[in-house]
Amino acid sequence: MTLDDLNEMDPEALRDAVSASPEQLVAVLRVAAGAGDAEAQLLLAQAALDGKGMAADPREALEWFHKAAQAGSTMAMNMIGRCCEHGRGVAVDKAAAAQWYRAAADRGLDWGMYNLASLTALGNGVPEDRAGALALFRKAAAMGHAKSINIIGNFHEDGWVVERDMAIAADHYLRSAEGGDFRGMFNHARMLLARGDRADAVRWLDRIPETATAAFMAKARQWLRDNRPDISCELTKAAR
Template identity: 35%
Template sequence: MMSAVRAPFRRLRFAVSGRAVLLAVAVAGAPSLAYAQAQPPAGGAPSTQPAAKPAAKPKPDAKPDAKAGSKPATKPDPKAAQRPREPVPMPLLGQQISYPSLDTPGGSGDIAYGAYQRGYYITAFNEALKRARAGNDPAAMTLLGELYSEGLGVPLDPKKAIEWYRKAADAGSPGALFALGNMTLAGRGVPMDEPAAAQLFKQAAEKGSAGAAYNLGLLYLQGRKIPKEPSEAARWFELAAAKDVEDAQYALGVLLKEGNGVEKDIAASARMMGAAARLGHITAEVEFAIMQFNGTGVAKDETAAAALFRKAALAGNAIAQNRYARLLAVGRGVTQDKVQAAAWHLVAKNRGLGDPMLDEVVAKLPEPDRKKAQTQAARWESGRS
């Protein structure tokens, strides 16, 4: 009989403008933490199309001021991608969102951001600089900050990025405040200062930045340079979770499950884990599948749990690969298939997750089936279906 298992918490990500910083600080009773990422705002009018992960990104904060043509004014800078980047003290992760098409023929959009999104960085810089010099344009200023921060079309210059982000923040851009917070947190262009970063995140969150709310929650949960207050962390996570920041939903689900900073509520935890899982948060998929299989906080559904384990297994999660292998081995929630079970077990085992019960399943397979499982596992490992 399958027993309840607990998926190890993944590292959460701090949201960072243009980059993400993996800090991996263990917190008792909570997942280890890392900050999630945001892209610069799509400086034109708000999109009517749904974004893949809109809440972790700054919102547009200026109106379009030009009609975009079908082609950028200049070609991409061929040397931009080759320029050396400033050393970053922490690994980079990222979250991407789906932007609307801003420069389609006959459409009304933003030339600067349309060029930026397509890699025409010199055009983006020239258009944004022209707008920034012409008047109070926080979206253009934010884009200039992003270009200098990343060294796209211009030399990498964190100090100039800070200058433009500050101008944009003074003009009311929550995205620029968010970016300033992340650069202050990482010590890029300014001295590293976690309390100052927290203040910037708070200002951005109060202006509607979901990513900043999530980051602020992580700082309160870590309690390194600011007081550790799980209840405050939960409050900011809740704000970000309501805007579909999947990392915030997962983090809040953890707190609700353990009663850390909030009243313990397994059903609410399951709802948060389910919401994050639906947005593609792999560790939440594993956690929610375990809850579904065991009927913890949610109706018991072994078939749905098996499907979710498979989804996370295909994404490379070793826990999911192990649990799906066990389900295949015994035929719970899925048709029994010991060869496929053995193949998934071998993949998980190669990632360091052994299982004596599944070792026995492999050992008892006829030699042709065992070789078939080994071949299938090798194909998966090499990226073939």
């Protein structure tokens, strides 16, 4: 497929081309990315990182993320940070990750704020600064970032640089859960169980397996086994 082929397609033919298969979508993205389209470069990079529609190739992914970042894509900047933080296509370098997250955050990306705050809270690649991290989480939360809202709940539950306040924590966990964050759902369910609202807690626990990582699922099941062995939900059934 060439750029001329794409340019000659009518909208219906283009829709058919990108929806035919992941491999066909990658073929289309390669043409558009090679022509300098930043969004196509970002999507192709993610496909290469995930191995969706092509063999996984973190190095190629990083190359396309860099091209998209050079074109001004803030999500690409954030994803370069992710690659540096986790060693995808490059050696682990958390200081470099923080620099890329800051570049994305400074340009208004909520995910950049969240990822930079996560490093800052623990002093990974940057000096530890929980107050500064909380400020970044709050900025992302104001944009509706559900994971940041959950973390603010953690700050208030544990009394990190703020007074411990379970009511504020519970409110943030509810908002995070409603925003779709699986950690927020679990924390909200914990608060409901503490109040004796078993039915509503189970309703939220049942939603966690839809989006949670395997690692989080294991931790959540262990918490339920240790603290609430009486609870039966989709989360615990999945382990049987």
